Amino acid sequence: MxxxxxxxxxxxxxxxxxxxxxxxxxxxxxxxxxxxxxxxxxxxxxxxxxxxxxxxxxxxxxxxxxxxxxxxxxxxxxxxxxxxxxxxxxxxxxxxxxxxxxxxxxxxxxxxxxxxxxxxxxxxxxxxxxxxxxxxxxxxxxxxxxxxxxxxxxxxxxxxxxxxxxxxxxxxLWPKFEDPKAGLNLAFCGSIKDEILDVADLALELIKVLQIQYPALLKERYKLEELSGDALENMEAIARKRGFILPGKRIDYERCGRTLLDEFRSGTIGNITLEKA
Ligand SMILES: Nc1nc2c(ncn2[C@@H]2O[C@H](COP(=O)(O)OP(=O)(O)O)[C@@H](O)[C@H]2O)c(=O)[nH]1
Ligand SMILES: [Mg+2]
The missing domain is CATH 3.40.50.300 (P-loop containing nucleotide triphosphate hydrolases)
Known part of the structure; x- marks a missing residue:
């Protein structure tokens, strides 16, 4: 990069x-x-x-x-x-x-x-x-x-x-860093540093997009029976499925976020286009 x-x-x-x-x-x-x-x-x-x-x-x-x-x-x-x-x-x-x-x-x-x-x-x-x-x-x-x-x-x-x-x-050339939506898209794809948002927040934003645009892929990849309309609930369900749980049964949002982003970027969740023509 x-x-x-x-x-x-x-x-x-x-x-x-x-x-x-x-x-x-x-x-x-x-x-x-x-x-x-x-x-x-x-x-x-x-x-x-x-x-x-x-x-x-x-x-x-x-x-x-x-x-x-x-x-x-x-x-x-x-x-x-x-x-x-x-x-x-x-x-x-x-x-x-x-x-x-x-x-x-x-x-x-x-x-x-x-x-x-x-x-x-x-x-x-x-x-x-x-x-x-x-x-x-x-x-x-x-x-x-x-x-x-x-x-x-x-x-x-x-x-x-x-x-x-x-x-x-x-x-x-410089990217569209003044457009917040473009900024998020670039961050999802790994084109700008993850530091603008923390990994868990960025992944949560990605789930918001995927649960609307690619619900079937999200469900399939993380073996979710159904999706909630609430991205945080979906993220927690993913974390539980994957066993990203910390002592005291707390959700490991960081690890879950990292995994989601890595899997999105490598195409493991599926073939995904975030912007439609
Ligand atoms: N999956 C995939 N990865 C690619 C493709 N083209 C480049 N990459 C990867 O994307 C990253 C950035 O590529 P690079 O050529 O350095 O981009 P540049 O910053 O525009 O010069 C590298 O990890 C490449 O291996 C592609 O068509 N498919
Ligand atoms: Mg280059």
């Missing part, structure tokens, strides 16, 4: 750097988390990218709801983007991505005497899978660590096997 503390001057600088980098590329690959396709977008991404050709990558699609992935892909397409559903951890979708890129490359060089390589950059908020995507595209084991917001001076191009050029460092 990128531990960046965003402050206004920092955001301004990032914005300027990204705008500068954008001038040099033919297209932008915007990576979002398929479980929270709205919350995981930078609040001013459209202002930044403007009319530049864009590919939206719905990443971590392996953790999201398949039906929702399709609906989000449709929605983003209707808005004029090229869209791709990917799993950058496993490399799923990389071939389709290269196919799209090669079509764009052909379009760029149509009627040209000398072929110029397609140039692109990857942008997104922290933790959506930008580095994983770079690694998949370049075929390297590990891309650069020590990410910086935007992209700093001394930028370098990574040559892809097909001759295209990718900016070596992704543009790291």
């Amino acid at each position: 990128d531990n960046i503390n965003w402050y206004p001057g920092h955001m301004k600088k990032t914005r300027e750097l990204i705008e500068e980098n954008l001038k040099m590329v033919d297209l932008v690959i915007e990576v979002v988390d398929a479980r929270i396709p709205l919350s995981s977008r930078n609040p001013i991404i459209d202002q930044l990218v403007k009319e530049k050709q864009r590919i939206i990558v719905l990443n971590k699609s392996d953790l999201a709801d398949g039906t929702a992935n399709g609906a989000w892909a449709e929605k983003f397409k209707k808005e004029g983007n090229l869209v791709l559903t990917m799993n950058c951890m496993k490399g799923q979708g990389v071939n389709q991505l290269f196919k799209i890129l090669s079509d764009l490359q052909n379009k760029k060089n149509e009627g040209q005497i000398r072929n110029k390589p397609l140039r692109m950059m990857i942008v997104g908020v922290p933790n959506v899978g930008k580095s994983s995507l770079i690694n998949r595209m370049t075929g390297r084991k590990s891309a650069k660590t020590g990410d910086r917001p935007g992209v700093t001076k001394g930028k370098q191009w990574l040559a892809l096997q097909n001759g295209m050029q990718l900016l070596d460092t992704p543009g790291i």
